[in-house]
Amino acid sequence: MPNPSPADLLKAAIEISAAATDIPMRYFRGGFVVEDKADESPVTIADRETEQAIRAEIEGRFPGHGIFGEEFGKSRADAKYTWIIDPIDGTRSFICGVPLFGMLLGVLHNGKPVAGVIRMPALGETFGGSLGGGATMNGASIQCRTIASVDQARIFINEANRIYDKAPGKLKRLLTFGHTQRAFNDCYAFALLAMGQIDVVVDFDLQPYDYLPVVPVVEAAGGIITDWEGKKLGLTSDGAVVAAATLEIHQELLALLR
Numbered sequence: 001m002p003n004p005s006p007a008d009l010l011k012a013a014i015e016i017s018a019a020a021t022d023i024p025m026r027y028f029r030g031g032f033v034v035e036d037k038a039d040e041s042p043v044t045i046a047d048r049e050t051e052q053a054i055r056a057e058i059e060g061r062f063p064g065h066g067i068f069g070e071e072f073g074k075s076r077a078d079a080k081y082t083w084i085i086d087p088i089d090g091t092r093s094f095i096c097g098v099p100l101f102g103m104l105l106g107v108l109h110n111g112k113p114v115a116g117v118i119r120m121p122a123l124g125e126t127f128g129g130s131l132g133g134g135a136t137m138n139g140a141s142i143q144c145r146t147i148a149s150v151d152q153a154r155i156f157i158n159e160a161n162r163i164y165d166k167a168p169g170k171l172k173r174l175l176t177f178g179h180t181q182r183a184f185n186d187c188y189a190f191a192l193l194a195m196g197q198i199d200v201v202v203d204f205d206l207q208p209y210d211y212l213p214v215v216p217v218v219e220a221a222g223g224i225i226t227d228w229e230g231k232k233l234g235l236t237s238d239g240a241v242v243a244a245a246t247l248e249i250h251q252e253l254l255a256l257l258r
Contacts (some may be wrong), residue, residue, distance in 0.1 A: 010133065104119075153178030
């Protein structure tokens, strides 16, 4: 398939991630060794085996495509299509037995996110989205919710401790925004936004494999997702992310984060 459509890529991403789902679940709440990487983030055999399985599937289906994964880096970095893999998003949750870890798989076309999957192995939930298509949860259509006033907004703040360390004033303002504020972590917040349960996700200090796969899901659900300056997200973004259900909420968040 020399020029797959975003819908074709999404279908493949859902199938590829499904084939790897059993790997983390074999280890979840079991005995395994936890190592610390150079950046002090944890890694397990489940992270590595899951990414290896996903890479093998991509290589078999799309041998000319590039791959960028958290555990094994980049291959064919100059390819027109690049697959982005976070085999276990939320390894700290995984090692603590919390079922809110995810599996992220996305595809870039000339650097632009065009298809993405948020798969939650322990919850049995799979969210997908593609450029020009709608967002789904387990195959059913989903969309961001619309609220009458920003005062009604529900905001999830990921990596609040890191935001507090680097920008305590911004965190203080975020904690007064909208109706409900929750400190949270990892990719499930973006799934909750896409299915209309919450209205805002603010995240910080992310890597491309943390945020690029969720972009098509949020956008296909009708949401807006950018960096803190309102710029589109790409491989060279600084890892500060804000996603919102509506343009009005997004604009207010950008003003608050300036």
